[in-house]
């Protein structure tokens with residue numbers, strides 16, 4: 330297989346200055362579905378990252394126990410209960426991009442919300458499937474992928490559950506073979522210390538060039554989902570948009586790692602907008 334690099338040039342092609350005559354509706358509505366009682370922070374970090382990476386509107390469908398924490402940290406985010414399906418349905422319908430899975434859990438309520446959401450996604454929407462939602466799908470006998478543009482963001486163990494490939498067997502050609510089983514409009518983000526991006530039926534995969542071990546804290550992947558969601562919501566779905574989001578998330582962490590030993594997900598969130606400004610300006 331051939332390899333191409335995800336570097337700053339890719340991110341610069343996507344992140345551009347905002348047009349003057351715009352409003353919040355110009356930059357998309359991101360709906361994040363995640364955060365149960367145990368993993369509330371995952372939903373909060375995904376939604377917070379989406380706000381800081383520039384989504385026009387962000388709603389978090391979470392468990393109500395997380396609402397005070399959410400609004401203390403990110404009052405820009407609207408909130409609803411992911412088990413209240415009548416309220417969730419119109420939010421799914423009006424979203425530009427939906428993220429499902431960060432901290433969702435794998436219990437019956439999570440499974441019900443997942444299948445409810447998958448049935449309602451339309452061809453025009455983008456669905457990012459991460460964390461618990463990937464684990465739930467992997468447990469199904471046969472996965473029925475939903476409509477829409479699909480972005481899967483498994484870490485190596487989530488990918489092992491989905492593909493039945495042991496971590497040591499996850500070579501580019503084996504990962505590509507799994508990607509070839511996905512719907513045509515899908516992007517697979519295979520996360521690790523060397524994150525790669527695969528598209529069905531391509532001979533070339535993308536290798537990210539940013540990232541560092543300071544990022545190895547729970548919540549870094551949850552944060553990535555919010556960055557990808559905001560990029561797709563603003564700049565449109567394409568594999569290059571996803572690549573730009575993957576690069577930006579880790580490039581912010583690289584800047585922070587110049588003077589910090591660990592780079593917490595919330596620190597990355599706090600510096601996203603500053604870095605995107607740098608990307609949008611001529612060098």
Ligand SMILES: NC(=O)C1=CN([C@@H]2O[C@H](COP(=O)(O)OP(=O)(O)OC[C@H]3O[C@@H](n4cnc5c(N)ncnc54)[C@H](OP(=O)(O)O)[C@@H]3O)[C@@H](O)[C@H]2O)[C@@H](O)CC1
Nearest residue numbers: 368369370371430431432433434460461484485486547548
């Ligand atoms: N603050 C919050 O609310 C947080 C909430 N979170 C939410 O929790 C949910 C469960 O997600 P999860 O990833 O923690 O658990 P799961 O899918 O069982 O995987 C764990 C297994 O995978 C392994 N493993 C992982 N990466 C690996 C690698 N690169 N290379 C090798 N091994 C690797 C790991 O190995 P071990 O460390 O045990 O050796 C273990 O066996 C999910 O919804 C998520 O969003 C978290 O994001 C944390 C912060």
Ligand SMILES: Nc1ncnc2c1ncn2[C@@H]1O[C@H](COP(=O)(O)OP(=O)(O)O)[C@@H](O)[C@H]1O
Nearest residue numbers: 484520521522540541542545547548549550551
């Ligand atoms: N050593 C490392 N070098 C580069 N990136 C890393 C490293 N460790 C973790 N990451 C990044 O952190 C994220 C971890 O995602 P994930 O395991 O889903 O975390 P969580 O579910 O806890 O949020 C991925 O984007 C991965 O690329």
Ligand SMILES: [Mg+2]
Nearest residue numbers: 460484550551
């Ligand atoms: Mg994760």
